Amino acid sequence: MTERRVDSVSQDLNDRCSSIAQAWAKTTFPDTGASAQTEGDFSHAVLTPSGPIAITSDGIGTKVEIAERMSRYDTLGFDLVAMVVDDLVAGSARPMALSNILDVDRFDEEIVDALMKGLAAAARTAGVIVAGGEIAQLGQRISGYGNQMHVNWCATAIGVPLSRIAAADRPPRSGDRVVALASDGFRSNGFTLARSILETHLGEAWHNASSSTGMTWGDCLLTPSRIYAPAIMRAVEERIPILACAHITGGGIPGNLPRVLPKDARLRVELDDLWPPHSAMRELMQMSDIAPQALYEQWNMGSGFICIVPPDVADEMIAVMQCSGVRARVAGSLMTGEGIHIDARSWGMGELHFGGQG
Secondary structure, eight states, X not given: OOOOOOOOOOHHHHHHHHHHHHHHHHTTGGGSSOEEEOSSSSOEEXXXXXXXXXXXXXXXXXXXXXXXXXXXXXXXXXXXXXHHHHHHHHTTEEEEEEEEEEXXXXXXXXXXXXXHHHHHHHHXXXXXXXXXXXXXXXXXXXXXXXXXXXXXXXXXXXXXXXXXXXXXXXXXXXXXXXEEEEOSSOTTSOHHHHHHHHHHHHXXXXXXXXXXXXXXXXXXXXXXXXXXXXXXXXXXXXXXXXXXXXXXXXXXXXXXXXXXXXXTSOEEEEESSOOOOOHHXXXXXXXXXXXXXXXXXXXXXXXXXXEEEOGGGHHHHHHHHHHTTOOEEEEEEEEESXXXXXXXXXXXXXXXXXXXXX
């Protein structure tokens, strides 16, 4: 299958810019009464004289354009909350509260009401409070699709770090199991690529065209993000020794799972039973002729969150997830070696290798 050039966010450039921001952030640590642990994941523990606080920030990116196209805004709160609280639990913290910033070009009370209604519902689902926020009118600095109010929406969440997730007393090692939690759709990443493919093949009004799911493409892409934090915290409370967690956001599995593995260990991730990519993802691949390897580096491809657990508790972990309404399966294991191997032959994508020796 040939790879066709389609607009998308460069993950390498994204990572380099993030590294620049992190390098400057680190220059602030010695000058305050606080310090931070910033390596590895997307939420960080700030060590203050009064005790540690976990903090993370994120936004919903260009998914807001889908809401603008469909004139439906009450599900975006689930995407915003999921992006921050699931980062916190992946970083071994219990989410507690969030604050949000809503930048708009002009005010529209009905749209603001729909956004905040969804945010409140998502916060209740996640078990956090919305402690504050700001709404700012920025005029032409904010743009989007159509003639209605346009939005850029971000949040910062805080939580309480756990000394260790559950009773885990060691890092991941060869033989441990990889448990994948199913996603409901694209979550809140990779929409620049998806929109580019759809506009190229279906035209400007692509959101009204039907997809293989039976829904319009607009409804399909607007599917709200599942919030995994409550299920993970339930596993913590039941003392399941979770060794590491990865929130599968931008960069997909190859860009997120290696962050949580010990840097000094030679571990190869063998994934032979991941959740299959959603039918909409496979349809977009067929439209664009983009190689499966590239798509696994853009989208979650069916698995929105990954946990690494000892082999003797994998079944218990899956049972707890299912009791929490989250579909889970053992997707593979850790072995001695390097890189990530994904067996995607069951859905016609071959065997994929990332990092290490393919």
